[in-house]
Structure formats: C-alpha cells, structure tokens
Amino acid sequence: QTVVTQEPSLTVSPGGTVTLTCASSTGAVTSGYYPNWFQQKPGQAPRALIYSTSNKHSWTPARFSGSLLGGKAALTLSGVQPEDEAEYYCLLYYGGAQLGVFGTGTKVTVL
C-alpha cells in the first residue's frame, strides 16, 4: 500500500517562510505524480492551492508556491500571514492520474 508522508507539524513566525514536503513510499516524486496541495482550516472543507507541481489556481495567493525538492514535492509559504495557520495536505497521483493518494497532512502554526 502506497504511503505519502508529510511533516506532522511546522511552526513559522508571521512574515516568515516555511517549506512543507511530500514524500512517496514508492520513491522519488516527479512531475508525473502531478502533486497537488490543499489547505484545510478547522470546520471547513479543504481548498485547492496548487496543481501539477507548481501551477496556481486563480484564487491561490501569490505567497504560495509549489516545486520539487530533493525527490519530494514541496509547498513554500513566503511572507506567512496569521490566516495561513491551517492543515495542509498534498495529493499524489498514481496509475495514470486515476488513483490519488493524500499525504498525512502538516499542521502549520503561525506564532
């Protein structure tokens, strides 16, 4: 069974920068896994931020960016705002984008 692993928690100061990563148990993450990133705040449905590694949706704030870093997918938050405090999930696709596997989630605290 494929497992997608993220850091359990990260803390960042307002205005700072933080990078979250997403690793696959099958090996290095490449663009062919079409990494997606989502933000979920308590009591809310998740919201899409990034798709296909680094593409932003029309509503994604400019301070969010996606990339590949050291064999993992990465989400970088630059100039962090208090409202960025949330749980973040990555999604990797397997089997020709027909099967998705979500990451374990990273809780980002802004302190």
Add this chain to the structure above:
Amino acid sequence: EVQLVQSGAEVKKPGESLKISCKGSGYSFTSYWIGWVRQMPGKGLEWMGIIYPGDSDTRYSPSFQGQVTISADKSISTAYLQWSSLKASDTAMYYCVRHYYDSSGAAVDYWGQGTLVTVSS
C-alpha cells in the same frame, strides 16, 4: 460559478443502507471526473474513488473497492456514494470533488461542502 452541492447530514444505524449525493453546476458535468474523499473524525483525507459522468467509467481506491458504490446520473448532474450495509467505522465527513487530467496535468480543484455521516446504534 462552479459549485458542488452535497446532500445533508445523515444519522444511521449499523447495517442500514445509505446513498448521499453531490450535484454539480456551473460547468459541463459530463466533461470532468467527480471523486469522493473520506475524512474520519480528527483524521486526514482519504481518496475513495472517481467517476466520469460522461460514460460512468469508475475507478476505486483499493481500500474502498467493494465497500462502497460510486455512481452518477448525468441527466441531473448528480453523483452518488452509497453503502449497502453501514458500519460504525463509516462515521466520517465525505466530500465530493471535481477532478480532471489532461495534457497539462491533473488536479482536484473544487470541493463540495461535505456530508457528515454518523453511524451509531
């Protein structure tokens, strides 16, 4: 405006059946996949499966194959997730999502508001 509107919360007993729905609007319902995502209380997101309403092609995650049935009625732009015999462990929030993939990549972009399913005797 793209919207996915899900049916309301359900409270059921173990062994009962259930079908929840997700109605799409604001886009061509038959041109995008609809997926279902489970979130158990206090836990992370789990991909359950997807359906292409255009031809009802359905793909299940191995963890959910045989446990649930995903279907769609394109005439009313609605996708469904159903159980024939609920268990207490099915208690969770269920989200529908719009999924697509093409030459530019793959994405989940829009989410429904979620349907809370509680299974308790």
